[in-house]
Every structure is written in C-alpha cells, then in structure tokens.
Amino acid sequence: EIKITGFDETAVKPTLKLQSGVPFTRDVLGEDVNRIRQALIAKGRLAPQLKDPEVQFDSEKNEINVALSGKVGPLVEVTFKNYTLSEKKQLQLLPIKREGNIDVSVLEEGARRVRNQLQEQGYFFSEVTPLCTVTPPTPSTVDNGTNETCQNLNPAELNDHTVKVVYDVTLNRRLKLTEIRITGTNKLTFADVEPELKSKKASAFAFIPFLGGYGRGFTSNALLEEDRRTIESHMRDFGYRRAHATVLQGISPTQDNLIITFNVEEGPLTRIAEIDIQGETAFTKDRLSKEITIVKDAPYSRSQVRADNDHLLNLYAREGYIEAEVRPSVDDLPKRGEDEQVRVVFNVIKEGAKAIVNDIIINGVTGSASVQRAKRDAIKRAIPLSPGDLLRADKITEAERALYVTDAFRQVLISQQPAGDAPGGAKKYDVIIDVEEKKPRVVEYGGGYSTDFGALGLLELTNVNFMNKLRSAAIRLRASQRQQLLRFEFLDPRFFRYGKRQFAPLRSQLSTCATRPSPASFARP
Template sequence: MFKYNLTVFIKSLLMFSVFSSIIYAQETTDNQSIQSSQIYERIMFIEVRGSQRIESDTIKSYMTVKPGDLYDDAEVDRSLKILFNTGLFADVAIRYENSGLIVFVIENPIINRIDFEGNSALKDDKFEEEIELGPRSVYTRSKVQADVQRLIELYRRSGRFSAFIEPKVIRQPQNRIDLIFEITEGPTTGVSSINFLGNRNFRDRKLKSQLVTKESKWWRFFSSDDSYDPDKLAYDREQIRKFYLDEGYADFQVVSAVAELTKDGNNFVITFVLDEGQVYEFGESSIESSLENMDTDELLYLIEHRKGNQYKATDIDMTVDALTLAVGEEGYASAEVRPRVRRKREEGIVDIVYSIDEGPRVYIEKININENTRTRDEVIRRELRVSEGDAYNKVLIDRSETKIKSLGYFREVETSIRPGTEEDRMIVDFEVEEQPTGELSLGAGFSSAESLLLEIGISERNLLGRGQSVRLNISTSERRKQFEIGFTQPYFLGRRLTAGFDIFHIDNDYRRYSSYRSTQSGASIRAVWPMAEYASLSVFYRYLKEEISSYFFQSGYNLADDYNADKSEIGYSYVIDTRDDPIDTTRGWTFSVGQDIAGLLGESEYIRSNFGGRYYYEIARNWVLSAGANAGYIYNYGNKDLRINDRFFKGGNTFRGFDRAGVGPKEKLTDRPRGAELFAIGTLEVTVPLGLPDEFGLRTALFTDFGIIGKNDDEDRVLNTGRAQELVGDINSPFYNLSDLLSQNYSAINEACRNDSAGLNEIYGTLCTRFVDDATFRATVGVTLNWNSPFGPIRFDIGRAVVSEDYDDAKFFRFSGGTKF
C-alpha cells in the first residue's frame, strides 16, 4: 500500500513539473512577443544612405513598405529583393533603427565607354550591334557575362571556336568605368573531313557538292565555307534530305549529323549517318475537292509529275503551290491543299492524292512593315500580293516576301503571322533589314574583241527611299567609248508601269572589222508593263544624231559610207522568261519578239524585226540541254538607203567559231564586212559536269551554232579613189576631163562600175568594189568554259567552223574576263 502511494506521489510530482515548465515557456514566449511588438511597431521614417546619382525618392518608390506601415519582415525582404533586381546597385542592406528603416546602397557604376582590343577578323561595329551594354548604361557583372557569351557566339559563327574574351574594368571618377573587352581570336576552326555513312547509291563527292560546308583545302583561301558553323550544319542536313527526296528516295532520313573537334582543337570532323531507303516512281495522281462547283478535272494539268516519272519532292511542292494559287483565284483564298502520299513499297510506287478542302476562314486584319528606316512604306506595299481584309493565303504571302526580296533594297526579309483581335483575324508582319543601295564601281576587263576595258559607274537603286534608280556609267576600250545617264521610276503614275529615260554618247571604232567609225549621241524614253507573271512588254522612243566616218586605206581604198544625219526610232519588245535561274539555268524557257521602226523625224526609214527563244531541260543532274534560235530582218520601206550601221553583224559571241562580224556579206577586195539584212541562227548546247568541286567555279558546255546570214543591197561603186584620179589625165579614159569626177562626185564611174562598162576593172585594176553575199548555211562546233574566278567571271570559247564560205573569218579561240572592285 505504501509503495503504491509513493509511486502515485512521484508520478504526480513529475506531471506538475512538466506542466509548470510548459506554462513558464508560454509566458516567456508571450512576453517576448509583446516586447518584439513593442520594439517593431510602426515604421516612422525611411532613410537612404550611400546613393550618389539616384534620388532617394526614386529608391523609396521601388520599395513595398512605406512610412506608417507596421513592420513586417516579409515585406522588408521583398523590398530588398526588388532593389537588387533593378540592376542599379552592387549591394543593398536594410536595417530597422530608432523606429525607422535605414537603407544602405552601393550603386553600380555607369559605363563611360566600351572598347574592343585584339580583334581583327571582326570589326567593332559588328560587336556594337550584338552587345546590349553601351555608353551611359549601368554596369552589372551579369550583363557583362551575357555580352561576353554573345561575342563568343559571334566568333563561333565565323568559325573561330577557340576565341577567348576577358572583360576588364578601368575605374574613373564619379563612379564611372571604362569597359574593355580583351579578345584573343584564335585561328579559324576548319573542317578537316566530311564523312558519310550509309550512302550506297551516291558517292561522297556527290553528296559533298550539295553542302554549303566544305572541307578545308589550300585553294579555298578566298572562301569561308570551310569553317565550321552549327547553323550551316543544320542547313546542310536539310540540303541532303532535299537532294535524296528529289532523287526518288521518299523514305530517306538523316539519322544523325555530328561534328567532333580534333585533338589539336583546330578542325572539326563532320559525320552524316544516312538511311537511304528505296527508289520510288510516281504512280496514279488525282485531285479531290470538297469545295462546291470546283471541277477537279480542269486542274489536272497543274500536276507537275506524270505516272512513271521518278519521285521528286519538288514536283509535289510545286503542284501544291500551283493548286493553291488556282483555287485562290477562283475565290477560295482560304482553301488548303494537302498531298496524301500512299507508298507501295513492294512495287516502288507512290500514289498522290491532292485533297482540296475549305480551311478555316481567316482574314488579314493588318499588315505591318517594320524596320524600314529608309525605304517608304508604299514602295514595299505595292509589291504585296495580299491586302488588309483579304482572306489569308500562304502562297500569296510567300510570293509577297519574294517580291520584296527581289527589290534588292533589303539584306533580310522575314514574315511572321500572329493572332489578331478576333479568332478569325491574323496580323502579318514583314520584318526588313535595310542594306546600302548606292554603288560606286570601278571595273576592268580584257577580251580578244575589246582588248583592255575600263569602266567607272555610280548608281543608286533606291533614291531617297522612293524606289527610283539613277545611274551614271562611263566606259572605254580600244574600240568603244560610252557615256550614259539613266533614270527609272517604277510604278509610274501609281500603275504597274516602269518608266525612265536615258542620255547617251557612244563612239564605236570598227576599223578592224568594217573600216568605219560610228558616233551616236542622243536620248531615249522607255516604259515597261508586266503582262503576266513571267512576261513583260516594253516600248521606247529614241532620237539620236549619228555620224559615220570611213577610213582610207593606204592603197587609196575607201568604201565611202560617210554620212551625218539624225535618226528617230520607235519600238517595242515582248519578253517571256520562265527560267528557274537567270545564270545557272536548269529548266524553263524564254521567248522575245521586238521591232524598231525608223522614220518620223529622222533620215532613216526601215523596220527592223528580231525574234528569239531558248528552251532548257535537265536531262540528268548537272547535265542541261538547251536549244535556241534567233532571227532578224530589216526592211527598207522608203527611198533612203540603208546605212551600214543599221544592218546585222554576226560572229563572236553571236555565232561562235567566227570572228566578230566575221560571217556574212563582205567587200571582197578589202575583206571588209558590210552587214546583212537577214539572219537566222540556231544553237544546241549541253552543259557537261567536270567532276570538280563546285567551289572551283568551273562550268563547261559543248555547243553547235548554225544558220544563215545574208542579203545586202550594196551596189558596186568606186573603191580606189586614188586610182580614179588617174582617169582624169588619161586621154584613153572614157572619163577624161569629166566634170563630175573633178568635183569628186564619181557618179559616172559609179554607174560604170555597176554596169561594168568599158571593162573598168580589167583596164584599170582594182577600181570598183566587189561585194559577195552568199546567204548559205554555216555551222560551227566547239566548247565553252566559264570560270567564276576570285577576280571576276572569265569565259573561254573554242570553236571550229565546219561549214563556211572561203571569205568568212573563222576564230578558233576567244576569251573575255573582268571584275569590279
């Protein structure tokens, strides 16, 4: 019993002790809380210390606590973080003291200037465009490190992966600093090799020719394509994919594209892993449409591929664009064309169904032109193929972007689409980056026809941002001197009409070819209308003063073509050009027809007609067959004689294998061309790949030129004026003491030459002219080599005449070249 009571007593005593401790602790906490509340009651004032250029009120405005607020640790901490995040301060501290908050700040310095040291590959202005910091901005370490990364990335994009940049700070009075970026550029990181794995049907060399990135070789000292760039690698990956899809490999995939840095850190090794798949042909093609009143049979001609053709992804893309445009012109601007591809792997066939459905009705709410600091808005907007309020049409928007790029005023053009104010509204933004449009050029060249050629030109393609162009060009060579001023106004009178004028002076010395010199001075006005997507009609009126001066030969020969007269011409030309590329053409065709009519106010009366066309077809990759023809005819409809300068002279570049003006009618005794009134020349040419890397810039072609050139209305007349003078004193001459001979008219002798009376040439030797005009068939064969050299384009023509007349002037080798700098 006693033990039990003792146990109860001990337990009760322990419980009392614990309870007393809890009560005491609670009272202590309450007392501390009361004491804390008494210490931190209200914030009576806020004082800022340490600020130099930033006003105290500005600093207080960032804080979430104000005088009169109850003190709250969370709000004070939030204010502290806000002040740090402004980027204005290197350090911030807040202390509660004497019923107020004391804010201690150390301001970040202001950047006085920024300088770059050690850079030579990239210029300062390139860096200034890239970094965010600038003079009079606030210095922070985080911003400096961010700019360092931007500059390093800039160097990497230029192929310098070992570039190192260290920022240095130089303290200046009044809390200012100079920021110096010390740059160690390092060598250009090249590409030692490009490897392909999985390519069973194409050699490495063929695939490498599709890439922008090239292997580093000694001859690429003028190129930057052999430096590694991750962006170029991504582009190359897409280029390989497009190549295979156009070669029939519809299942092709680039499994991986990896660039590995070599141990020495100077080069990269790039490896593409490919999965080629099998080759497909096009099978059945059809069009399905859910649009009302849409006859799909009428659209079948727009399909670019035919059954049995090798699969080519580009043909599908072109068909989609053509169908989208066609149904858009029918009023279904929001229609969507989707190709459904059905592969039959066992048969190697791809069937295509083009599905045309009504897309969601989305309209263009607004079109913005951004960043055009110089070019006026209306100059850009008139190139657009869509307007505000139109139904959204991707094809027309893409064409608008292409049209803006083709102006040549902008370095970059990017299109972006964003939602409008309503669900069925879109806003289209065209972001442009201006580029210089003025040009001062100096040119030099040499050719077997013109010898040394020098040229200076000044031009502006976007005068005052209005889209107008003006040019001044002066050129001189051994045989030609030219001065020309031109002005062009696009969209004349607010219409799709290009108008302009030219003032010119041209001096041609044809002593080597046809024994005369031509000088033309005058002016012309012109206008061009676009008739269709690929066609245009141009008209012109030209008025000039023309002077022809004949050269006398040492023997006394003179072809007597001298005249000084005014000429007035009006003409037109109609041109269609569907070529995919005007320089490196692989498909398409051209056609042109034009006429020049002389008369009206001048002393010449003729109609000169020209026709021409050419067709290009890629028979295999890099093998392009082209067939062309040109023809011309000049008709003298009046009583005035045709001048020698009005006729056609062919040869050189216009009939390869013959010298310039080396084929056609000729004065036989002097061996001087006289020009023709009719010509028709055809050409067949096939581009032959040389198997060399594309960066060599070499292209060659085999050709044959053939045709006829002839018809000349020249009549025999006095040729040797020195010999004619002897007839005056020869008592046996039928023209002894002839008055018109003494007056240098020679009309009687001219008539005798034409009639061959008295056998003048037999009696007096080479007195009369003898014109030959055999409008017979001629043909040549040869090879053309074009080299896009680092010094400018150079062309070599090697041709041999296989069918010709004995008085034609053959030319086995011709070359020309030049550059601008």
C-alpha cells in the first residue's frame, strides 16, 4: 500500500516486484522503494520525504502487508547561469538529479564536479556556486536567492514549495598549462615532484582517447595550494624547516598559455646537533641506537625522524613489547654560524610488559562442526604462533602471509585482546584470527584451434583447501585430436614437521599421456 501525499501511484505500482501472492524479501522491498523514489524524482520532486516501510506479518494468513507513507517534497528546478549543460550530463555530474536529496553537501558536490569538468576543459580558475530560491519563502528562509539559502534548506518544511537551484558559473579565461617551474632553490626540481603534484601540464598525446591525459592541462587555485604545500614539505625534509613557497602565474598575452612558477625561499638550514634516547629500561641505549639512522651534523628531516621512531617501535614489538610507546621531540639549540641547530630526543613513554600468547581464536570458517574443527586445526598448524609463545609483531605479519599464501582466504585479519596476567610480570593475550574463505573449488576451461593439432580443449579442476587441511589438489586435462594429457597434482606444504615450527612439504604429480601419430608419419619415403 502506497500512502504518499500528493503522489499518483497508478503508473508506478504495476512496475513493482512486490505484488500480491509473490514471495517477500527485504532486498526486493528496497528495490521497490527506490523505484518509487526515482518515479518522484522524474516528476521534479528531487527531495521526497519517504518514511521507512511498515512491514506487518499476518501469522494466520501467512501474509506480509507492506505500507509506504510520506510526502512528495518540494518541486525542485535545477538550472545553470552563464553555462549550458545537457540533461544527460547533468544526470552524470549532479547528485541532486539522482539521489533525491537537496542537502547542502549534495549541492556543493555537484558544484565541485562541474568545476572539475570546466578545469579539464581549460577553465582552470572557474567558479561554480549554487544559489537557492524558495517560493514562497518559509519563516526560516534567510537571504533568499543566495548560497546561504542553500545551506539552510529543510525539505521537511518545503512540501508545498518550489525550490530553484541555480549553479552560478564564472568561467574566467580559458588557458593551456604548458609549463611548471620551481625557482629559488637547486635542491628540488619539477621532475622530482611531478608525480606528486595535483596540477598537470598539457599532454602532447591528448588526441589519444582515454590515454592522452589532459589536453589543456589541469589545475585550480585549490590544487595550486596543495602543490605549494607539497613543495614546502619536500624542502623541510631537506632540512629547511622555514622554507616558504609562493605561486606565480604567468599568462602569455596572445596564446593563452599558462606558466606556473613555484618560487621557493629556502631560509636557514637546520642541522642535528645531538641525538638522545630517554626512558629506556628493557634495552640498552646502545641497542636502541642501532635502530636509528639519523646522524649528527646531518640536515634535520622530520620524515627520517618519524621513520626512526617506527624502527624503535618495531624493535619493541619484535621482542614482545606490543604496548610500547615512543615519541620523538625536537629541541632548538643556539645557531652555529648560519645554520640552525636542534636536538632530537626519542622518548620511550611506555614499554609495557612482554606479551604471551594465551589462546588462538579463529572466526569465519564455515561448514559443520567437524569441518570447522578441521579447518581451525589446519590454520593453527600453518601459522608460526602457539599458546605460550612470545607474541611478536613479525610473527603476526608472518602468520597473515602464511594464510594468504594458501590462496584459501579472501581476507585475513589478526588482532589481539588482553587475557590476564602471566608469571614473571608478563601479560597474556588472545590472538583472534578473522578469515573470509574463498570458494575452495575452482573450475577453469578453455578451447582453441590449431592447424597442426586441430581442435584444442582445456579443463582444470582445483581445490585450494583439499580435505579442509589447506592442501591443494588439482586435475588437469588437455586434449586435442592428436594428444591427450591427464595430470593429477597434490601439494601438502606442511607434510612433515621437524623442529618446533618447521615443515617439509610433499609434492606429488601423476601424469598420463596418449598420442596419436599424424598421418604424415606413415607416408612412404
């Protein structure tokens, strides 16, 4: 039953999949609700107010009654000022035309997409602003006909109103980005940062569809600001902490060629005068220093310091201190000549206790209870972790890799959660392995024709989790008019255990081949 105020359902009702006497599913209900919404949008009701469907089950008749109520919402008109866009293109670019929503984020997203299209056409500095007019105005309407009106639209109050959305387009000059330069420094060139820059030069192969890139280049004020920050970030990694880049735009008076120049003021170079580690107890300072790659008197690089901080955390994690926290700090020191000096301190905020594996919990396996038990045993056998082991980050990474290598799982997620205290001040953790299985059986087939062998055929049957023990088995058949090859393959990567976590694999192949001699082999000399 459709109870939408102001909506004539006679045209859409016969097209719905949920009719009297057909099986009910939530998926089909969702499709029908969307079909009704699209019917309203097609009539210009771009913000219909539909409530959640009411589903009632009649146990005596074994029937389900569905009721959908709501309001048609305001009549919405979308137009463009100073620009023409076809209806087909509007459907592609404007979410308001498809989603049934006039929220300001939807309007702004439409403006952004139109602006991107204009930038691809060479209008790099075009502006697109949505303006909204509510007729008749509501008591809450502010500055009718402006962008502020768009920001305060409330569809629940606009059921008997008309909303006109005008995208006000200012094209500005159409240009071709022919060159991007970096001046003021010899530490960085355009080639060094070209892959990272959002602005793109005009492509010489623009005539090739889909492969030629941007025919007139691509940029905007927002992209130039991002690129400016990218260049400054690189300069700071070279040790110029106070480097500043400005954007200069040069336009030829006749050819409409745009030249972008990033002018860099380097500022003083910052060098590392001292390196210190504080707060360590589990390891000696000498041991921790081996993980640090920055050196004294070298230019200070924030990214290198972050990388060394990660090295220290990885060392702790490899030794079972998974709760360790290390944070770097930088202290300014007096200048030495023209260069600024800093002291880099790696502060060990927390080391925590060593982590011990308490139990391994595996989720996501399917099948009967016995099948699930077999799959869990196979997973535990495949990973380098056992209850009582030291919980090390590298072992967790290795466990994920070992399970992905089997090709039996689409996704593997390994996490841990506290499970109490262990003797000697250590802490117990349960290792939780969440897996998403692939279909174990894979069928591949193919065919062809050869002038030498005639018709060719291929059939392969593979099971990537044979007997639910992460073994692989396959039957491969290749056949032609002259030759037939049948091969059986079996692989158990953990056939024989030696040592604590080491295995010898077993690989077996059995092939049989039948070949018919060609008629030419019987020809008389």
